[in-house]
Amino acid sequence: MTTQTPKEKRSRWFCWDYDQAMELAAKCRGDAKPATLLDWAVRGCFAVGVVGVIKAIGMHSLADILLCLTVSLAAFGLVVFVRSRTI
Numbered sequence: 126m127t128t129q130t131p132k133e134k135r136s137r138w139f140c141w142d143y144d145q146a147m148e149l150a151a152k153c154r155g156d157a158k159p160a161t162l163l164d165w166a167v168r169g170c171f172a173v174g175v176v177g178v179i180k181a182i183g184m185h186s187l188a189d190i191l192l193c194l195t196v197s198l199a200a201f202g203l204v205v206f207v208r209s210r211t212i
Contacts, residue, residue: 167204174200 177197184190 163207167207170200170204170207173197174204 174197177193177200181190181193181197184193
């Protein structure tokens with residue numbers, strides 16, 4: 126049976142090594158993963174939402190404005206939903 130010193134026990138839970146700490150920080154920041162197809166789809170939905178809001182500003186018919194803003198709201202909602210599920 127091996128006995129661990131308190132420092133050895135703590136080292137399992139905390140990063141005392143500089144390289145381990147930097148690797149953990151990179152993972153937390155998201156530097157370690159490349160952009161995936163899902164990231165590009167989320168950016169596309171965000172762009173659709175922005176364009177919809179901009180186009181709704183110049184419209185004259187109330188029905189067109191409501192339709193455009195509804196689609197924009199749905200696109201923004203999809204972005205929020207996907208981001209909250211992938212974090």
